[in-house]
Amino acid sequence: MSSLPRYRPMDGYNVNPDHPTWGTLRQPLEYISTPEAYADNVSSTAGPHRNSARYISDVLFTSQFKFNVISGASGWFPYYGQFLAHDMILQASSNVTFHIPVPRCDMGYGFDPNCTGTATIPFTREGGSVTSRGYFQGQNLATSWLDLNLVYGLGDNRTSYLRTFSDGKMKTSQGPRGELLPFNLPLFDNAGPMTPNMFLAGDPRCNINLPLLALHTLFVLEHNKWATTFKQRNPTWDDETLFQEARRFTIAIHQKIAYYEYLPKLLAHGLEPYTAFNPNLSPAIDVAFMTAAFRYGHSSTNQQVYRMQESRVPVADGPLNVADTILNPQEYRVNGMDDVLRGLILEPEADADDNMVEGMRTHPILGDMAAVDIQRGRDRGVPDYNTVRQALGMPRARNWSDVTSNPEYQRRLAIAYNSVDDLDLYVGGLSEDKVGTGIIGPTFNALVTAQFLRTRDADPYFFMRPGLFSTDELNKIQNRSLSSMILDFTQVKWMPSDVFALEQIPTASSASSTSVATGFTGIFSPLPGYTVSWAITSDCVWTVQIVSTRGGWAGIGFGTQMAGSDVILCYMNGGAMTCVDSMVVGQFETAPTSDDEIGHTNDVLPGTVTGQILGGVLTAQFSRRCSTGDSIDHVITRAMTPMIFAHGPTPRPAQHGLFGRALGTVNLFTNQAALSNEDVFHLSTTSAAAFSSIGFIFLALQALTLLAIVGFRKTRAVFFQGPSLLITMLLGSMMISGTLILTTVEQSASICAWRLFLSSMGFSLIFATLLGKLYRYNKIFYNKSALTVKVTNVHIVSGTLIFLAVDAILCGIWIGVSPMKIASEAPNTCSDSLTATGISTVLLIVKGVILVGSVWLYRNLQALEGRTASMFKSDINMTGQISALSLLFLAILLLVNEVSTSTVFQRTILLIQCIAALFVSVVPYVWYACVKVVFLLDDRKARKSSHVSEAIASTNMAAKGYTSTKKTKGDTKVAGGTSVQLGDSTSESATAGDAADTKGLQSDVSKNFRIKLDEVQKALTEYNMYDQLAQKSSAKFNKLKSELLQMEAEMDFRNQ
Known part of the structure; x- marks a missing residue:
């Protein structure tokens, strides 16, 4: 192969020096996977005897809307697919019309409201010519490489206008919340209205929708970021060098996102690993890929565009209708793109199936995208569904059930087509059952896989090819993502690392209807990374599918707490998915037990359990009758029913930790669903990180203060307060900070035990020391004339150690007699038992005695006046008031927990930890107490002067x-x-x-x-x-x- 230039040619020409025209613009679109199927073998449209594309759209693509709960993809996903498609494909157009006939009255969908029978949807055939192959081939006006020509242009006048020609940067405009694309002031050709209110990018289709426009913007800003970095490192580089180096890295990041983030989720398996550049492989775009397989995203588009505030609460004006955003970037001009970027990660991707939202089927400019996609396949001479499958080495479908397992789709397909052999490829591919947890079915999967392998392996500039980037540079490329771009270039403060994965809204308040077969199927996301969908058939069989990103086990049940609940737990067992009908027996036995182990029956219907764990995502499905006849099973009715949801990362059901449990109320027939107010902590990932950070910050402050006290223990200020007492309180405070950190980690038996010991002993070290100080003040001021026993610091520490020993004995008995078991009834909780109840009561009584004693001693000291009493009045007040406030807090928490369903362990830990947390501020207390000593003598002097x-x-x-x-x-x-x-x-x-x-x-x-x-x-x-x-x-x-x-x-x- 000839020598490769450092920078990729912008027009795609000579990317492969051995085949300089491969991949460049105006190259013919090839029939690679299948033969052409023109009616006259030259250019006449395929399928002339098939029904109108609009009729098929009315029959098929009006089926009930569904979210794709299997893949767990976010609303970002189809739009990045569209971004990729625009990078590789821009079809030439012609003046030859091929309008789509609209059925008389249009079945009431609006394109023929007067029932004339003559209405049509405008459509023009692709531009191209009859080539040497003897048949018509369309032209591709984009390069077929993944080279971001849609961002940079093709090196023409458009590219020149997009560049600043200063420091290698590209032009931007200032939006309300940050930089946006430049406006189309020169009025270059753009899709949609030719006005300066539209934005300008390297591709004329950038304004088609808001997410696509956002992607264009992010990559322009990414380019400018690299240009700035290179300018700082290489101040002598000229504009062209800076521009090309920044472009080189930005394209590499685009390729990394496509091949290592997008395609693995689309295909459920990704592509075979990259090995080497193949100079004899053409990157030509396959017609079947272009006109059918990679148009799946039109079906995956949602009806609404979510807009979310930083708090993940919808903006006041609510979501936008997708139809109102097409070729209308006004939202970004007014509000910027931050709200839409947040909304996309919280919006599930629509299922790629025989459904398309009305905003895509009845748009005044685009028309009916389902009908257009069908018509485009016929225009380009794409063979029928069975012919394509046969060409790909797949078996032909003999009946509709071979195409799809969905009975409703089978019925609609039979209405729309006369035969399986006449089925349009686009419709057949969308009708197929999905491949694993992927987005598309097997036929589209094969077409997409083949095309992206060609595009990658034929590209000598593919970023993973050895020698193009150093190891350090590759690490920087691998560390960049859409998430990091959004955080760098917008005012969005939080974004998950994988924007293609759906981030659930913890405050979800409703389930979405997802099926038309019975009208009862719904979807609900009560937990981050946990989605449950269900359907109830006409004979009342409840079918459930659970998707969990924790990748270990998942469960669903009926009840308000684990005790006495009817639960189904799903996990992998012996390489197969297992879903077990279980029951939590008794008041204190919290681990679910299989129904057949307690004399009842496992009523999960045989043969209905399926699922897998793939890519760290668990997918489980099972069915059970609404009424099983088993006395311990819940009977599903049309009423709102309390339900519990849980999942975890362990191979078998175990303690799910802080983030793994939710309580909701659901009507499985009407799809109403809402989260319930929980009696335990339930933090999001971000909140947990903040909670843990606070614990580490307190721990660091307490450790520094401890070192300061030890180092300055002989100074008057520290000595007067008693270094040993200050150190004791600081150690207790550090224990409490440790429990804050342990609360946020995955729970286990040992973690639960540590939390119990640390919180209980930390409390005693703090409040028993305060009790000792108040006792000493009472001895000084009420027994001064006849002191026989002096209360020294050693005495106070010794008394504290006695309380500490009581804690150790009680907690040890708890752990020894009733060992910590990894229960699954609530996050932040360990096992419960009768022994635990007794020990908990004693522990709380001991803590209460400490606080009551402190408050009583403080009350006696309130009336003191005089010389030495006045010197320590501030310390007495602070100590006593903290104890009094803690006692009041204890009473309130006990009252609240009396009517809650928290377990004994949960109640005990939270009571002790919350009260002791009031004194996590022991650091400022210590410094206040020591500094106060400096002023005590002056106060004493003022009070004595009168004498x-x-x-x-x-x-x-x-x-x-x-x-x-x-x-x-x-x-x-x-x-x-x-x-x-x-x-x-x-x-x-x-x-x-x-x-x-x-x-x-x-x-x-x-x-x-x-x-x-x-x-x-x-x-x-x-x-x-x-x-x-x-x-x-x-x-x-x-x-x-x-x-x-x-x-x-x-x-x-x-x-x-």
Whole structure:
């Protein structure tokens, strides 16, 4: 092969130097999988004796609308298929008409309201010519490579206008919430109205619908992102180099999404792995692929376009009708594309079948897309359904049941066609049963597989070909997705990693009707990744299909709680899907037991169980009669019925964790469905991530505070609060943060046990320590004169350890006597039993005693006033108020749980954890308490100043001679209630009398205190004797007085 240029040619010419015209524009569309079937073997349309395409559309494509619950695909899926199709195919048109006759009156569907019988739907034949092969071949005006020519254009004037020619970027316009495509100001040819209100892209069809327009926009913004990155790394590169390098990476990302995200879901198996470039393989577009198989997306389009706010709540104006968005991009001009992007991931893809929504069948511009697709196949000489199957090596269908297993489709097909051998390929392919969990049936599957293998293996620029990208570059390409583009280029804050997978709305309020055979079939998505659909036949057989993205097991049942519920559990057993009719026996036995193990019968109908686990998605189907005759089975009626739903990732039914259970109310006949208010936590994936993040943040803050307390334990601020007490409370707080994190992980027996121990012991470490502190304050202030037992920090920690031992014993007994079993009745919950009830009660009583004791001690301290009490008033208030609030919270939660259906374990964990969570703020408490110490001494000083004012006043009077001729007595009170006699004065120079009487001093005043008191007396004497030193003596007196008061406060606290 000749040397390959670094950059792919924009017009597709010379992509393969050995065959330079392969894949370029204006190449003929080939009959690769099947022969041509023109009526005259040259150009006359195929199937001239078949019924009108509009008649077939009226008969077949008005069947009941269904969502594709098997694949679990989102509303994004068909639109990305359309994006791929536009990248590979742009059919040339002609002036030759081939209008579609409309049946008289049009069966009431609107195209012949006056019943003239002459109405038609406009249709023109494809452009092309009779080639050397001897028959007509259409032209492809796009390159057949996956090269994003629909974004960049083909290197012509259109491409030039789309480029800025600065830093390698493409033009954009500013929308209300971000950048959008440029407007069509030069009025290039575009599908639809030729106005500057339309957007402009490399392909004229970009405005056909809003999701397609969004994809065009995202890839333009992705290109500009790469251009900016390369400019920053290579400032000397010119515009053309930047443009081509950015284009190179953007095309690679497009190919990655197509082959590794889109096609595996479409085909249910993906393609065989890529091996090498095949220079002798043509990428030509197959006519059968183009006109039938890859037009499946018209049937997969929904009637409405969801618009969602960031909260996943619909916008005030609700969804848009799809017909109103076709060739009308006004929504993006006014509101931007964010709401539509969110809505697409929450909107299920419509089933690719013999149904097409009215917005696609009765559009004033497009006409009837079902009829157009049928007519296009006839225009292009596509063979009938059986001929195509035979060409693909598949057996011919002999009757309608060979085409589809759906009796309603069989009936409608028999009305529309005279014979199976006359069936249009487009109609037959959509009628087929799906391949596994794929989107399409076997015939379309084969056609799509063959085309994309050719497109990939014939492309020397396919991104996985060795040597094109380095390992690091390939990693960057693999890490890009539509999800990351949306998050980067819009104001959307959350998007699942796979936008093609349906993200269910947890607050779903209704089920959707999905069948016309009985009128009772519905679909409901009570959980993220869990979809259940059902049908009830005329003889009252309930058929259920469950799709779970957790890929382990899934269950559905009747009841408001697991105890006493009638449950059907589905899982793989020995390589086959098994669905078991089960029952939760007794009040405390929560693990479901098979009905036949308890003397009843497994009433799942034999031969109705099917399913598989493919690609991590479980699909299970079973049937059961509305009334089985088994006394423990629920009888299905036309009333709203409480139902429970659960799924999990384990191979057999087990604890489903926080995200795996829902309770709803459903009418299986009328399809009404709603989620019920649950008595347990039920978080979305995003909420769980936030919950876990909060736990880690608290844990980090608590750990840092703990290190700070240990490091500064000898400083006055920390020492005054007691480092051991602060450390104890911080350890308890860290345990509670640990339970926040454990709540969000997949539950197991060991996780349940850890949550029980951590939450219970963390509570005790926090609140038992607070109880000890309040007890010490009571001992200090009510028993000071006769203290025989000092309440030290060691005593408080020891008391806390006693409560901790009680917790360990109670929890140990719970685990030992009634081991944790992985129950399935509620998320965030472990096993329940009579023993568990008793232990739970004792645990809650112990916690209540701690809180009640704290509140009672706090109440006693409320009346305290005075010297040391005032210093610790703020700490007392904070400690007591937290305990009081927690006690009130405990009472409220007990009252609420008394009428709920939570299990004992659930109730216990939540009560303890929620109350203790109030004190997760122990970090700010610790810092507040330590900082408060700095201000305590100043507060003490202010309160004591009034007690020495008399002494200062008396001294000043003596110094000024007011007591020279008369005897006065001055008593002043100093700390501890001790009277200090200042003495008698008989003259101006009289000195102080006898030394201060110290008999009133308390017995436990230390020697240092006495020394300081003597110095105070000396200072007062100096005041009386030396008038000139009065000011200096006063300052010294104040200093000594302050030291005296400080020492007294410290002595009081240390003695306790």
